Amino acid sequence: MASPSSSATMQAIPSSRWRLSNCIPITILFSVLLFCLSVFIVWLVIRPKGLVYTIEDGSVHGFDLKNNHLNATFDFILRSYNHNRKVSVNYDSIKVSVSYEGETIASDFFEPFFQPHRNVTRFEVKPVARSVSLMEFVARDLRLEKSSGKVRLAVEVKARIGFKVGVWNSAHRTLRVLCSPVVVFVSSSEKADRTFCNTDI
Ligand SMILES: *[C@@H]1O[C@H](CO)[C@@H](O)[C@H](O)[C@H]1NC(C)=O
Ligand SMILES: *[C@@H]1O[C@H](CO)[C@@H](O)[C@H](O)[C@H]1NC(C)=O
Numbered sequence: 001m002a003s004p005s006s007s008a009t010m011q012a013i014p015s016s017r018w019r020l021s022n023c024i025p026i027t028i029l030f031s032v033l034l035f036c037l038s039v040f041i042v043w044l045v046i047r048p049k050g051l052v053y054t055i056e057d058g059s060v061h062g063f064d065l066k067n068n069h070l071n072a073t074f075d076f077i078l079r080s081y082n083h084n085r086k087v088s089v090n091y092d093s094i095k096v097s098v099s100y101e102g103e104t105i106a107s108d109f110f111e112p113f114f115q116p117h118r119n120v121t122r123f124e125v126k127p128v129a130r131s132v133s134l135m136e137f138v139a140r141d142l143r144l145e146k147s148s149g150k151v152r153l154a155v156e157v158k159a160r161i162g163f164k165v166g167v168w169n170s171a172h173r174t175l176r177v178l179c180s181p182v183v184v185f186v187s188s189s190e191k192a193d194r195t196f197c198n199t200d201i
Helices: 002-046 136-147
Strands: 051-066 069-082 088-100 103-110 113-115 119-125 128-133 150-165 173-185 198-200
Touching: 051 136, 051 150, 051 173, 051 198, 069 088, 069 103, 069 150, 088 136, 103 119, 103 128, 113 119, 136 150
Parallel strands: none
Antiparallel strands: 051 069, 069 119, 069 128, 088 103, 088 113, 088 150, 150 173, 173 198
């Protein structure tokens, strides 16, 4: 009577071991797949495209170039459009600089701000050039362009940003926006045309 029950026990042990040793890799595999799938879904949802920048308007006042030194006050209206349906953007630090032939001539900074999804924000930026020393050939080109009534500049925005989806916050990264050329009229009150910018995250 004892031997059949003991043989049943002997069979039960290997079969439960067999199940357990098969279950662990399947559970691990399933978890890995689930993890990959959720990372992929999060990436699809937040794939942070759709930050669209344009310069809507630009002008310059007090333009004065003497002995390769420049004084000028620029005025730009920057339009930032967060096109994303789910992703909001936290801007930590924002620097806007104006350059001519690769030389930075003026810059302006911004307070951190939060941009909700599907939001348009316009900023007015007023970078100022105060006795900025220019290389001789740059000053010469600038003087020449100025005499034609307009100057072709590049406006660059550099910001530390983080994305926010619901309660989830992404790691912070650097956003670079380049708007070029931005044509401003020096000796008339004519407004600059809209310039579309390239965005790189
Ligand atoms: C620029 O402005 C400063 C005063 O802020 C003045 O001393 C300097 O001469 C000006 N430079 C030019 C080129 O006008
Ligand atoms: C965009 O967001 C800013 C800051 O949260 C807000 O002041 C502004 O009204 C929003 N603009 C639109 C068009 O919703």
